[in-house]
Each structure stands twice: as structure tokens, then as C-alpha cells.
Amino acid sequence: MKLIEFARAKGRMLFKLYIFVLFIFLLQILLSYIFVYNSSLNQVETQLKELTMRIDKDLKFNGDTWNTSLYNSDPLTPYPNGSSGFLNPLYIITKEGFIIERSSPISGLLDTSDFKHLLQFQTPQTINTVTNEAWRILSQPIVRSGKTLGVIVVSYYNPRAAETTVIDRKMQENISLISSHLSFDNKQINTSQLDIRNIHYEFSFEVVDVYNNVLINNGRVPTYVDVSYFSKELRNKQKRIVTDEKLKQQYFVVSRTISNNVGEPVAIIVAGQSIHAITKTLQTFSLVDLIVSAFLIIPLLFYLVYNMKSEFIALISSNQLSSEKKIKSLFFDKKKSQVHIDQTIFDIPYSSNQYYICEALFLHPTKKWEYDELLEKIGDTDSETINIRKVYDAVLAINRKTNIHLIEYKNKVFSLNSNLLTALRKI
Secondary structure, three states, X not given: OHHHHHHHHHHHHXXXXXXHHHXXXXXXXXXXXXXXXXXXXXXXXXXXXXXXXXXXXXXXXXXXXXXXXXXXXXXXXXXXXXXXXXXXXXXXXXXXXXEEEEEOOOOOOOOEOOHHHHHHHOOOEEXXXXXXXXXXXEEEEEEEOOEEEEEEEEEEEOOOHHHHHHHHHHHHHHHHHHHHOOEEEOOEEEOOOOOHHHOOOOEEEEEEEOOOEEEEXXXXXXXXXXXXXXXXXXXXXXXXXXXXOOOOOEEEEEEEEEEOOOXXXXXXXXXXXXXHHHHHHHHHHHHHHHHHHHHXXXXXXXXXXXXXXXXHHHHHHHOOOHHHHHOOXXXXXXXXXXXXXXXXXXXXXXXXXXXXXXXXHHHOOOOOEEHHHHHHHHOOOOOHHHHHHHHHHHHHHHHXXXXXXXXXXXXXXXXXXXXXXXXXXXX
């Protein structure tokens, strides 16, 4: 009994140790993920803040107009035409809603344009904007079945008067190219077949639907958004994570307010960077870490099992069930063919294999019976390989019926459970 209690106590201790080690491994994976994730985001945040500070210094505001010469010549900012090569989302919007910059916009974030304003340029025009920049611009409505669904607008930065004829022709060619690659799904404009790389590199463009949504663009186009976006963006957190509604990718976004000489906000800069690669890398890292941890913890499990081997054998061989501790009376009534365990009676089929085995074991309770001896009691000794099953099947049936491990067996040796002998009495 002391060995059994010791085995159980040791088993509980080692099991708790295993659970603790497993918890430490899982906690290590979680903490590593959080640490690397936050470190990566901090690095992205630092880069974006440095960019927005640089842009703030590049832009000059004199009260009426903006001077963007430093901004346009800065190698770290997008160039006005469509071939800037700047891939990250970047917005610069004045308090009046004029878009100084909108590069690689995130779907669902500041991606609208004034549809009616863009329809004013259906004949080529050269305009001067609040950024003191000259733009040649041309738009064409998207009409289907007599209904206007949107507009295509193409613009050219800083045109020379002598080249307007060539510029106008190329703008019209680009509009025709864009239009030919549009498709329509239930009166909705589909731009999935349009590859912006086919648009002439000197021109920027946008496709905008009647609801002011920018469906696709490749750079800066002189246009406006609703002024409410400016005030809304001022109220947003300076840093946050947003999800692209179309791509379902997450972006880390920071914003910075540009103020005039008296501290009033006059524009806002919003810069973003995709964190898709970070999350994918961390998922892979976590999976590898989990696999490595499993390879480390599985040997520990085997070690614990091996370390408990002797105790497990003692427990299995004794089959000490909690119910056995409560048994005070045990005997077999041969005449009635019944096993009595305390106040419970279990009927054994008379003259059956179970009956003869109970008769033999209860008659000599301390004896270790060989299987062939029990076969003789059963009265069947012809075929060893077949008849040995009769002994096992009968013993299993008795144990199941009495709901305790009444009969022990190991290596073809059978006996009454030694832990129950103290409860045995004769009738």
C-alpha cells in the first residue's frame, strides 16, 4: 500500500512538472511572438514617423498656397507623375479637402474623389492648383446603357504650352486604353483587368465611380475629397492598424498634422506600410517554434514515463482500485454459484468455465495457478493454443461482472487479487 501511495504521489508530482514545463514552452512561444511583433511594429512606426516629419519640413505653406518644390524633388517622396515607384500608402490632404498626394491608397481609407468636380474636365485643360503646380487634365465619363457609372481622369504634371497637342493626344489614348479594360458586374465598374503598367509612365490617372469611390489609380491627380475626411482624420489616433477592404491585408498607419504659424491645422499627412509580411513571418516563426518545442518536450514526456516505469508496473500489477479499499467481505458460494462482495451478490453461471475458475481460486486463495491447471479444472486440455483463450475469457468476464480486478493474471499465471485477501472469508 505504501508503494502504491508513493507511486501515485510521485505520478502526480511528475504530471504537474510536465504540465508546468509545457506551460513554460507555450508561454515562451506567446511571449516571443508578442515581443517580435511589437518590435517589428515599433520599427515600422519609427520609419513612418521619420517620413512624415521629413514631408512636414519639405512642404511650405504661406497662408494661401503651398510650395511643394522641396517635396517634389525629395528622393524619398513620390514624384507627381504615375511612375514615381513609391509603393507605400501616402496621403497629404489640406483642410479644404484638396489632395496634395495620394499614393497607393488603402481601400476604405481616404480613397474617395469628388466625382462631379472631375466631370468638369471633359475637354483638356491646364489648371494651377493650391500647391502652385500646373497640371494638364482630361476626364471622360464612363457610360453604360445610357447611364453614367463613373469617370476616368488622366493628368500630366507641369505641361509645356508647346507640347499640349501631343499631351492631349496621349491623354486621350490612355483614357481609351483604360476604358477598353473595364468590365461591368451588375452596373458596377470592375477594374481587375486593368494593369497600370500599361499606362504611359508620364501620366497619372484615377477611375472613380458615381459614389466618389476611387476604384484604381497610379499616382497624384489634382482632385478633392469631402472636407469631413480632414476633421475625421484629425480625431483619429496618430498610429493605428487598418485593414484594406479589398485585399484584406493589414497596414500600420501613422498620421501627422501640419499646422500654420499660429498653430492651426492646415493639412494632414497619413503614411502607411503593409504588415502582411510581418504577420506571415511571425506565423511561420511560431509554427517552427512550436515544432522545436514539441521535439524538446516529447523526450521529457518519455523520460517521465520511463522514470515512473516501476511505479506504473506496481500499480498495474496490483490494479488497486479505489473501490477495493472499501471491501470488507468477500467469498464464493459454490452451492448458489454466487460471488459475494460486501452486500452485493454477483451470479456466476453454474458449471461454467467462470464457475470452475472461481471454485479453484477461492478454494486455494493464495495459490498461483498456471493456465494449464485451470484448464484441467475446466475440463479441457486438448489444444493449448485454442483453449488458453477459455481461461482468459472467463477471467475477464468475472472481473467485468464484479466491477473490480478480482482475479490477477500475468504471464499465464492467475490468482485472487492479493489486496483483497484480507476481506476473504469462508462460509
